[in-house]
Amino acid sequence: MVQVEMVDIYIMGKKYVVPASLTIMDALEFAGYQLKRGCGCRAGFCGACATVYRIAGDYELKVGLACGTKVEQDMYLAQIPFFPAVKQVYDLETLAPSNTAIADYYPEIYRCIGCNSCTAVCPQDLKVMQYIAYAQRGDLARCADASFDCIMCGLCASRCPAHIVQYHVAILARRLYARYLLPQAPHLKLRVEEIREGKYDAPLEALMGKDIEELKVLYNSRDIE
């Protein structure tokens, strides 16, 4: 009979023996936790399960998402389910996408000392320090693009010696860029005007009045792009 490989892990210092195949999140549950904080989508999108860990004998602190990182033998771990970062409040409608738009709200971006801890720690493998450099230059397009996959887990900010909250800088860049520098969709503007003028009211009303057999004929004969 084949044995299931088990490993020892230490959840906030307390030892548990868990199957080696599990993710950190599943291992917490295997150990008996019913998760409240530190668990969200369980699929790498929400950033709820940022986890810091160290393997016994190693000095290096590592990080990962609990939902996407497997346990290892002698893993010491703790979760960072919340990080008390500053989020500046602004009215997007009155902002301009200027070179200093980000620095006006987050001047600490210029305190970056280039240590690259943010990039090293990002579970999404984003070049975080690079996108902060774009923000320093006021290059909203590049900052928006390079930060796109950010899940706002907070690990970058937790390690930043300059107290930059990278993920809030990034969302401001993306919103400014998408609102003001990406051209607005011309076809969308047109369609919204048509709807406001009531162009589709009567045709939709007519469709609503049709019985199932009529609708089936229309549906089954519709042309597909």
Added chain:
Amino acid sequence: MYTHQMMELIKKVEATRPRRKGVDYPRMAPQERQEVLRNFHPDFIADGFRPLKVGVNKGDKVPRELADLIEARSRIANVSLNLEDPTYDVDVLVIGGGGAGAAAALSALGKGADVLLVTKLRFGDANTMMAQGGIQAADKANDSPEIHYLDVIGGGHFTNVPSLVRALVNDAPMVIKWLEELGTFFDKDEQGNMLTAHGGGTSRKRMHAARDYTGAEIMRTLRDEAFNKGIKVIEFCAAVELLLDTEGKAAGAILFNLETEEYLVARAKTVILALGGSGRLHFQGFPTTNHYGATADGLVMGYRAGAKLAFMDTIQYHPTGAAYPPQILGLLVTEKVRGLGATPLNINGEQFVHHLETRDVESAAIIRECSERKLGIPTPTGMVGVWLDCPLIDLIHGEGTIEKQLPAMLRQFARFDVDIRKVPMLIYPALHYQNGGLMIDENGATAIENLYVAGENSGGIHGRNRLMGNSLLDILVFGRRAGWHAGEKCKEVQLKQLSLDHVDNYHRELAQNGVDTAGRVSPMLLPRYTHREALQV
């Protein structure tokens, strides 16, 4: 990482790939679609459902796991509460911190209402955040709300509520415009035209996307806006029961601080339920793509207060949940993967169904391939699945397409050493969406005065089957409508005394109908997993 045996089987996929590339597998005829659904879709497994013994929908069939929660006692049965001294007293109470709740809160605030949003986990922890593929709206020249209407109602097997479909398709371009103005980073060309694609069951390319983080991009934008607007948000605070007033109108909720385990009274003039779906009930034992918090709390609370359920006998199984590696079992493989040309294949490397049938038909066809035809691919963990030939995407659209358009997928499989640019994914249908929910009208209103519902929590819009990209749309269309109406309506509400009589009455009804609740209490709030299956080899 795939096993040696699986890598051997992948050679068959590689062998057939050149002759499959660019060849469109025939779509099913209407008759054939009905047949595969009847024989293989989980909705037709009679044993998966049972009729309710109490309440407005007495006699109607719902999934067994949901029936158990509905036929359960309230969490506050033995809790003493002072309804005269509410901790919170607001105009509009929004319950749920996903896309529908955020849209509702912003819209109610726009009407000048004092809004409180409470959510069981964090603001933004919701299925919205996980929606990858896109959001539908008929905003291109070759498309129209009428064409969208026909796709929605045909996809829903002509069972949808027409007035809800009209609201959905007519508001759709307005919703996209709203998002655009909020600075949502949609995929566009240099002129600003939206890059749109097909989804299962669409007759026009109207799927708007933000790479494969569409829902996340929408959610983080709305959340940021809610913070900018100063909306009051309380996290880790679940609602466990609705409050009515002595006239039977909605008047707030009993809240539960998950961390201190205190019960709190929140009084409100109007209430919006936006608590999402029920995938974490794992109907018929299926893995789910859903968020951790999807435990049907909104259905349970609304039903106990007297709101009606609709279409709760129909559940959407996403054709492509990950079947391997086990760490990501049930993980959503976005439909965009098929939209870009990846096709399902059996153990012989042969396609057996068109890759863009509606979700129910596609799922049923995959189940048939694995069960009746026995042509699925077994995994070392005892699962069975079919291949989804994703390397085809770069062959069709050029190298780098997967990296650019499916970064989330690429990353999630790479975390477990599967490079989806080079090898196919192994997939099997996963519990994805409750097609039904609490019945609403086109303003999101229910039969209980001052009670509104938005998002997956509601029912009727999608009939018996929802199309991809209509859920991100629905949460925003009806979140906004519910928010506007609740935000207006609260101005004329004169609250009477708060009451929980409906909870006592419900308990009495349970007893009168001989329901043995067997110690069950609901809503569930949090699932419990123990992962003992990991001890099996």
